[in-house]
Amino acid sequence: MTIPTGPSADHGHNLLGPTPTLLPADPRPTSRLDAGEDPAAVAADHPTSSAAWATLAERALDAGETIAAYAYARTGYHRGLDQLRRNGWKGFGPVPVDHVPNQGFLRSVAVLARASATIGEDDEALRCRELLDDCDPKAAAALGVV
Incomplete structure (x- = not known):
């Protein structure tokens, strides 16, 4: 999945509202994932990496393993919340x-939305979609959540 990167003039930021949260880069797990390493090994070595959990969740969902995708995505979501709060x-x-x-967290939320909808957990799917929209109005479309 390709997500636009780089500074954007429009994050939906209101000058009177909160400043956008920009998580710090963590090159250790990112470089390993980019090199095609097994995301399970990356998650085991870097369990706070939302990107590793999001990658596991996306692969599981693509393989039709909805419950595994849901669990991986929920882990990535919670790890991302921890990082966001610390920042x-x-x-x-x-x-x-x-x-x-930021994408590991947002990708986890997107997979959680999709997996929730698949198993009929409509309230959770809606909550995740609303969270994506609140975080960035472009996120849902960029991450394939309709």
Whole structure:
């Protein structure tokens, strides 16, 4: 999946609203994932990496393993929430999808939305879709959530 990267002039940021949360890069797991290493090994070595969990979730969902995808995505979502909170996020405000370090969290939320819808957990699917929209109005479309 290709997600636009780089600074964007429009994150839906209101000058009176919260500043966008931009997670710091973590090159250790990212470089391993980019090199095609097994995401399970990367997650085992870097369990706080939302990107590793998101990759596991996406692969499981693509393989029709919806429950595994749901579990991996939920782990990536919670690890991402921890990172966001450590970086000043208060549970609301922009989390731009075009900032690469944010993408592990947002990808996890997207898979959680899709897996939830597949198993009929419609309230969770809607909540995840709303979270994506609140984080960045472009996120859902960029991540294949309709």
